[in-house]
Amino acid sequence: MPQFDPSTFSSQIFWLVVTFALLYWVVAKIAVPRIGEVLDQRARVIQEDLDRALALKGETDQAVQAYEKAMAAARDQAGDHMRAVTSEAKATADARTAELSAVVGKQVAEAEARIAKAKEDALASLRGIAADTAKDVVAKLAGLSPSQADLDAAVTAALKETK
C-alpha cells in the first residue's frame, strides 16, 4: 500500500502545510472579510427596509384612523344638518297648514252663517206662506176666518211635526 510508505510522508506533509497555509491566508484575509461584509450589509439593508416598512405602515394606520374620524364627524354633521332642515321645514309646513286651516275655517263659518240665514229667511217666508195658505184653505173649505194667532200656532206645530 503506497499509503504506508514512510519515504513519501515528508513531501506530503510539507506540501500539505504549504498549500493549507496558503489557503488559510486566502480564506482569513480575503474570503471571510469580503463575504462577511456582503452578508452583514445585506442583513442591514433588509433590516432597514423592514423598519421603514413598519414605520410606513404605522403612518398609514394613522392616516386611516384620521380619515375614519373625519368621516364620522362629517356623517354626524350631515345628520345634524338634515335634522335641522327637516324640523324647520316641518315647522314652516305646520304654520302654513294652521294658517290655511284658519282661513278655510273662517270661510266655512261664514258660508255656514250665510246658509243658516238663508234657511231662516226661507223658513220665515215659508211660515208666512203657510199661514196665508192655511187661512185661504180654511176659509174656502170651512168658511171660517181663524185668528192670526191660531194660524201661527197651527203652522208652528205642523212645522215641528215635519221636522
Place this chain on the structure above:
Amino acid sequence: MAEEHIATGAEHGEAAHEQHGPMEQFTIKPLIPIQVGRLDLSYTNSALFMTFAIALSALLFWGATRARTMVPGRLQSTAELLYSFVQDMVVSNTGKEGMKYFPFIFTLFLFILFGNILGLMPYAFTFTSHIAVTAALAFFIFFAVTIIGFARHGLHFFSLFLPPGTPLWMAFILVPLEVFSYLIRPFSLSLRLFANMLAGHVLLKVLAGFVIALGFAFGWVPFLAVFGVTFLEIMVAFIQAYVFALLACIYLNDAIHLH
C-alpha cells in the same frame, strides 16, 4: 508495494513499470524532485492536487467576491452558501467564541471537500486517501485544541476528564476512560477520512476492472454499479469533509467551554 514509490527523479526513469492493481491509483509520483538535506520534499501528484484544491477555492472566492452585489450571482451564492453552512456549524457547536477559529474551520472544510471531490475525477489523485495527510491534519487539530484548552483554562483544563457531579470513586474508572477517548481522537479522526476515501476509490477501481473483464456481454452490470457508487462517493466526499470539520468544532468546543 513500497518499491513502486520513487523518491527522486533519477529513480523515476528506471522504475516506471506500471502496475494496474486497485492500489496503483494511490502511488505518489514526484513531478519536480526536491531534496533538502536528507528530506525529500518533491513536488508530487499529491502536492499537485493540493494545489488544484486551493487554486479552485481561491478561484471560487475571487469570482464570488469580485462584484459583491446585494443580490448575489451564481458564484457569489455558492461562496455565501458554503460560508453560512460552515458558520452555522461553528456557531452551533462552539458558540460565539468559536468564531475566532472560523477561518481555520472554513479552510479545513474547503481543503478536504475539494480534495475529495477533485479526487473523484478520472485520472485524478486523492490526497485525502493518504494517512500521512489526514493524520497531519488530525494531529494539528489535536495539539491546537489542547494548547487552546490549556491557554484558556490553565490546569483547570484537566477537569475535562471528570464531568462535574461525578462521585469520587467513579473517577478511578472515568478519568482513565476520558483520557483515553481524548488521546484516541487524532487517530479516529484521521482514520475515518483516510479509510472512507481509500475504500471508496478501491471499490470504484475494482468495479471498473470488472467492466473490462466481463466485456460487452455482462460488463454493463458492474458499469451500472460504478455509476451508482460514483454518486455515493460524491456524497461521501461531502459528508467526510463535513464530519472532519464538525469534529474539529466539537473538539474546539471542549477546549473553549470544557463540558
